[in-house]
Amino acid sequence: MDTKQLKDAIVKVLQDKKGLDIRVVDLDGRTIIADYFIIATGTSAPHLRALAEYIESEIEKIKLRPLRKEGLREGGWIVLDYGSIIVHLFNRESRDYYCLEKLWGNEDNIAIIE
DSSP states (O other): OOHHHHHHHHHHHHHHTTOEEEEEEEOTTTOSSOSEEEEEEOSSHHHHHHHHHHHHHHHHTTTOOOSEEEOTTTOSEEEEEOSSEEEEEEOHHHHHHHOHHHHHOOTTTEEEOO
16 A cells, blocks of 8 residues: 555544544655644544544554554544654644644645545
8 A cells, every 4th residue: 555545544534433624734845754644633532542543443454553653541642653644633722732734734735634
């Protein structure tokens, strides 16, 4: 599976599990950290954990596991690092505070997922 297909698969999982305000930030040419950030908001700590667990379980079906994961215990900001794609799952307060879209994006490199 290539990076674009993985990105699409993760976005579909987030949509299926009612992730909110999903954004894909294309980082091509901006950093070596990753090719994409996928950012979504959950309604509560249990919802954020469920989103993370569902992403992991669905992506494991194609034999991929995150290289690192952080924040599952705290539940305000969960990060799943798939190498070329880093998934950021926030509660509303943390997302508003850190504003990753403003740090890494502009109108040209952010896709809004409906």
